Amino acid sequence: MKPISLKEIANITGASPTTVSLVLNGKGRISEAVRQKILQAVKDNGYEPNRIAISLRTGHSNVLGVIVDDIGGPFFGALAKIIEVEAEKFGFRIIYCSSENNLEKARELISMLSHQLVDGYIIMPVPGLQDEILNLKANHKPVVLIDGYYPELDIPHVLVDNLNSVMQGMSCLIEAGHRKIGFVTVDIDLIQIKERLRGYFESLKKFNLKADDKLVLKLPYQMDKGKAVQAVKDLFGSNRDMDAVFFSTNYLGIIGIESIQELGLSIPKDIAVICFDDLEIFRLLPPGISSIQQPVLEIGRTATDLLLAMLGKKKNHLQTDKITIPANLIIRGSIKAINVPKFVE
Amino acid sequence: MKPISLKEIANITGASPTTVSLVLNGKGRISEAVRQKILQAVKDNGYEPNRIAISLRTGHSNVLGVIVDDIGGPFFGALAKIIEVEAEKFGFRIIYCSSENNLEKARELISMLSHQLVDGYIIMPVPGLQDEILNLKANHKPVVLIDGYYPELDIPHVLVDNLNSVMQGMSCLIEAGHRKIGFVTVDIDLIQIKERLRGYFESLKKFNLKADDKLVLKLPYQMDKGKAVQAVKDLFGSNRDMDAVFFSTNYLGIIGIESIQELGLSIPKDIAVICFDDLEIFRLLPPGISSIQQPVLEIGRTATDLLLAMLGKKKNHLQTDKITIPANLIIRGSIKAINVPKFVE
DNA sequence: GTGAAAGCGCTAACAT
DNA sequence: ATGTTAGCGCTTTCAC
Numbered sequence: 239m240k241p242i243s244l245k246e247i248a249n250i251t252g253a254s255p256t257t258v259s260l261v262l263n264g265k266g267r268i269s270e271a272v273r274q275k276i277l278q279a280v281k282d283n284g285y286e287p288n289r290i291a292i293s294l295r296t297g298h299s300n301v302l303g304v305i306v307d308d309i310g311g312p313f314f315g316a317l318a319k320i321i322e323v324e325a326e327k328f329g330f331r332i333i334y335c336s337s338e339n340n341l342e343k344a345r346e347l348i349s350m351l352s353h354q355l356v357d358g359y360i361i362m363p364v365p366g367l368q369d370e371i372l373n374l375k376a377n378h379k380p381v382v383l384i385d386g387y388y389p390e391l392d393i394p395h396v397l398v399d400n401l402n403s404v405m406q407g408m409s410c411l412i413e414a415g416h417r418k419i420g421f422v423t424v425d426i427d428l429i430q431i432k433e434r435l436r437g438y439f440e441s442l443k444k445f446n447l448k449a450d451d452k453l454v455l456k457l458p459y460q461m462d463k464g465k466a467v468q469a470v471k472d473l474f475g476s477n478r479d480m481d482a483v484f485f486s487t488n489y490l491g492i493i494g495i496e497s498i499q500e501l502g503l504s505i506p507k508d509i510a511v512i513c514f515d516d517l518e519i520f521r522l523l524p525p526g527i528s529s530i531q532q533p534v535l536e537i538g539r540t541a542t543d544l545l546l547a548m549l550g551k552k553k554n555h556l557q558t559d560k561i562t563i564p565a566n567l568i569i570r571g572s573i574k575a576i577n578v579p580k581f582v583e
Numbered sequence: 584m585k586p587i588s589l590k591e592i593a594n595i596t597g598a599s600p601t602t603v604s605l606v607l608n609g610k611g612r613i614s615e616a617v618r619q620k621i622l623q624a625v626k627d628n629g630y631e632p633n634r635i636a637i638s639l640r641t642g643h644s645n646v647l648g649v650i651v652d653d654i655g656g657p658f659f660g661a662l663a664k665i666i667e668v669e670a671e672k673f674g675f676r677i678i679y680c681s682s683e684n685n686l687e688k689a690r691e692l693i694s695m696l697s698h699q700l701v702d703g704y705i706i707m708p709v710p711g712l713q714d715e716i717l718n719l720k721a722n723h724k725p726v727v728l729i730d731g732y733y734p735e736l737d738i739p740h741v742l743v744d745n746l747n748s749v750m751q752g753m754s755c756l757i758e759a760g761h762r763k764i765g766f767v768t769v770d771i772d773l774i775q776i777k778e779r780l781r782g783y784f785e786s787l788k789k790f791n792l793k794a795d796d797k798l799v800l801k802l803p804y805q806m807d808k809g810k811a812v813q814a815v816k817d818l819f820g821s822n823r824d825m826d827a828v829f830f831s832t833n834y835l836g837i838i839g840i841e842s843i844q845e846l847g848l849s850i851p852k853d854i855a856v857i858c859f860d861d862l863e864i865f866r867l868l869p870p871g872i873s874s875i876q877q878p879v880l881e882i883g884r885t886a887t888d889l890l891l892a893m894l895g896k897k898k899n900h901l902q903t904d905k906i907t908i909p910a911n912l913i914i915r916g917s918i919k920a921i922n923v924p925k926f927v928e
Numbered sequence: 929g930t931g932a933a934a935g936c937g938c939t940a941a942c943a944t
Numbered sequence: 945a946t947g948t949t950a951g952c953g954c955t956t957t958c959a960c
Contacts, residue, residue, distance in 0.1 A: 244955095
């Protein structure tokens with residue numbers, strides 16, 4: 239039982255395909271009588287337009303492509319929902335894809351999406367993808383980057399204010415009396431990650447604390463979890479006087495907590511902890527892990543609105559298309575004043 | 584700059600569109616000379632076939648539709664990846680959608696997907712969706728249900744063995760000496776949830792323990808979290824002698840842990856805990872929350888393979904298309920023997 | 929206000 | 945071994 243086509247509706251009602259199309263799309267000036275007849279036939283027969291045919295004919299699909307690093311990750315979960323809600327208001331559907339931060343995969347994804355006639359893109363940057371992004375732009379396909387951007391490219395983007403939110407978190411640690419603050423991050427060429435590290439060093443400078451490279455651990459991207467836990471344990475082992483640690487991503491936070499648990503250290507007595515990008519577990523895990531919560535909803539909504547505006551579907555109320563959004567600092571039990579005179583090294 | 588079409592490749596090479604199509608699809612018998620020339624032109628011009636046109640012409644899209652309750656949830660994360668990996672081997676793309684366990688939404692999703700010419704479906708059942716599923720089957724659109732099924736319908740499905748894995752978990756609690764075991768579940772008409780509750784009662788029967796309805800708490804679906812926490816606290820309050828509790832879903836487990844934390848109870852001293860459907864947090868949260876881990880990967884892989892087999896893309900090695908997969912019982916610190924003579928009420 | 933005809937890019941009969 | 949033709953379901957001139 240094949241679905242019924244527009245042409246058949248035309249036959250049934252004695253109208254021409256043109257007229258039916260016009261009625262369906264609310265275009266043209268069709269007499270009310272004919273209009274009603276067609277609408278009735280559509281209803282009676284459960285007619286639904288074939289989107290594929292529409293896409294082929296019109297050249298656009300009302301579909302947006304969303305490429306994130308990990309479709310199974312916690313950042314994506316919240317993001318997906320809000321993007322979908324916003325896009326749906328304007329009749330857009332979403333195709334989600336994971337790049338796994340892999341350049342080849344990301345390239346294939348873009349190629350695939352473009353041949354599905356995707357109308358616009360929300361993309362989490364992958365190192366090296368600049369050319370493909372520029373190419374989309376050259377072909378007048380709107381792109382909005384989220385979570386990061388390419389400093390050398392003039393492409394709209396929406397992300398959290400990485401630098402300042404790290405500095406806020408650092409201030410909090412330092413004001414609580416911590417001086418030997420470790421920083422665990424990942425070795426990947428993404429601006430957001432680099433900005434977080436910069437925030438760490440800027441904070442030390444601001445408070446006149448000496449930076450010590452031994453306190454900074456850069457784990458290789460996608461390192462085996464067991465090895466990563468060991469590496470963090472080693473960091474603790476060789477820096478016994480370290481009294482606080484900043485994890486630059488939530489999965490590093492998890493690895494860090496496992497390390498701390500295995501070492502039998504107590505939070506915050508032995509070590510204060512703060513982590514970039516909140517997770518439910520941070521709230522539940524005694525004594526509560528402090529974190530920098532990304533405004534995921536706002537990022538998703540802003541990015542979608544920006545894209546819709548670029549597609550001419552929506553008025554753009556924003557002044558710029560390079561947007562950073564402040565994060566939310568959540569202080570939990572993992573940071574505690576340790577009664578040391580303030581700002582004295 | 585529009586992408587180049589097959590016809591243009593034909594013009595460039597002086598071949599006919601048919602020949603180009605044949606070469607592209609590795610069909611027919613084309614002379615090596617022509618073949619090479621066409622392939623070269625394809626490469627030189629960066630030609631890529633327009634999937635939309637192919638779909639319209641052939642009537643299928645090489646796209647599978649996946650409808651789950653919550654695209655942001657933890658079950659989905661692991662599932663999505665494996666489905667994608669399996670499907671990709673056979674050149675299929677995936678469109679993911681959230682039903683939010685809402686019948687209307689699920690209906691719209693199916694309608695939408697079918698007009699996108701989706702070739703097959705993996706669907707997490709929503710109460711009341713039977714007719715739409717049967718309709719797909721009537722239209723020869725293959726469907727595989729995951730995580731649940733409709734007992735009255737003959738539709739292929741893949742899910743964890745809910746009954747037996749709950750009974751295993753219960754045995755573990757009972758053998759550890761617990762007699763007053765609470766069961767917190769959700770009031771939704773899904774077979775998997777009902778089977779879990781049945782597992783609870785069957786276990787009590789098996790061990791000759793008296794069932795007590797006061798120990799069973801059915802929370803309304805999508806109840807406000809704060810209220811749910813309060814309800815669980817009330818359960819504890821009015822059953823002071825309850826010495827263990829079984830949460831029938833992972834999000835109920837989280838709610839339960841919050842309740843327990845707020846009441847200041849100690850796990851497992853005051854109360855033993857086990858939860859259906861593992862979460863990373865259960866491993867990290869001292870003393871470790873015992874859980875029944877769903878074989879998500881295996882469910883996803885099996886379901887996808889089944890669907891691909893139904894599409895004729897893959898040999899089916901399975902005996903049946905109604906598959907239950909055993910779960911993995913993970914005992915952590917939340918269950919501990921409490922030195923009571925065994926199996927004496 | 930309505931219809932005829934062309935065509936989006938591709939594939940599949942059916943020639944030759 | 946390769947080309948001609950028709951048509952998937954729809955929209956869009958352009959005519960009347």
